Amino acid sequence: MIPFQQEIQKALQTLAESYQATGSINHLSQVNLPTQQSVSEIIQQLEFLLFPGFTQKVHDANELFFETIQESGWTLVKLLTLEIQKCLLFKACNSEPTAPVSENEFLNEAHLIVLNYLRQLPQIRSILQEDVQATLEGDPAAKSFEEIILSYPGIEAIAIHRLAHPLWVAGVPLLPRMMSEWVHRKTGIDIHPGAQIGKRLFIDHGTGIVIGETCVIGENVKIYQGVTLGALSVKKSLASEKRHPTIEDHVTIYANATILGGLTTIGHHSMIGGNVWLTKSVPPHSVVSIKPQEYVIDQKLKSPPPDWQI
Numbered sequence: 001m002i003p004f005q006q007e008i009q010k011a012l013q014t015l016a017e018s019y020q021a022t023g024s025i026n027h028l029s030q031v032n033l034p035t036q037q038s039v040s041e042i043i044q045q046l047e048f049l050l051f052p053g054f055t056q057k058v059h060d061a062n063e064l065f066f067e068t069i070q071e072s073g074w075t076l077v078k079l080l081t082l083e084i085q086k087c088l089l090f091k092a093c094n095s096e097p098t099a100p101v102s103e104n105e106f107l108n109e110a111h112l113i114v115l116n117y118l119r120q121l122p123q124i125r126s127i128l129q130e131d132v133q134a135t136l137e138g139d140p141a142a143k144s145f146e147e148i149i150l151s152y153p154g155i156e157a158i159a160i161h162r163l164a165h166p167l168w169v170a171g172v173p174l175l176p177r178m179m180s181e182w183v184h185r186k187t188g189i190d191i192h193p194g195a196q197i198g199k200r201l202f203i204d205h206g207t208g209i210v211i212g213e214t215c216v217i218g219e220n221v222k223i224y225q226g227v228t229l230g231a232l233s234v235k236k237s238l239a240s241e242k243r244h245p246t247i248e249d250h251v252t253i254y255a256n257a258t259i260l261g262g263l264t265t266i267g268h269h270s271m272i273g274g275n276v277w278l279t280k281s282v283p284p285h286s287v288v289s290i291k292p293q294e295y296v297i298d299q300k301l302k303s304p305p306p307d308w309q310i
Helices: 003-021 036-050 062-095 107-138 145-151 153-169 175-187
Strands: 228-230 258-260
Touching: 036 062, 036 107, 036 153, 036 175, 062 107, 062 175, 107 145, 107 153, 153 175
Parallel strands: 228 258
Antiparallel strands: none
């Protein structure tokens, strides 16, 4: 073995030995975990079922259409059942580390969760249609449902949240958070699957939006880029308490506003201006804004000074 290969072998041996010293980030000889690839495949099937014809061509004939839906639906069922079963096994092992578990355990529970989940998809589609309609009505640049569904990151972020939230409510660990982070990486919009969001949410632009776990958002709310609906304190002891704000119906929150705290409520029909920092409630029909800076405009200069870099 040449010296380079020997050094490589030593480095790999040192890495292997570190698995004993740094064990909390290992997951060896334990139950299987859901994978990023499986999450991506689940979302692909869900997006097809939510928006048929947008992710792949669908035959117009009724019989062929329903055959395609059935095929995609059964693929989704198999993927979801396997990943949810993994999540339930993981949950059981975490709660009782010494209790013996079998790979076949929780299969019936996974089946029931998947069945209940499938039954909710028509309602989720109905709500998403209203979200798309709200976007079409709220954005002068939007030309059609097709444009919004194909190209608006806000709609994709909302759609995946509406799909992840029922799994969160059902007590499935890992998977709903992985779904929300999948779309977060894609869109730059971070919505925790625990957040409760009403109908007709309009996210414009969207980049940099953060919506926390215990946030409650009403209906007909508009949120622009860079908005944070976060916690006033990040103490671990508050994990089981409401830490994020409540946004009532018909509220508009403009770019880069920050609203913090579980006791903070933004009253209905209010407008929160750009760059506002709020840690207390405001009553309905409020307008909250920052006092404008005073600008001094000098028109005497005919051309920029020589040291300006244009």
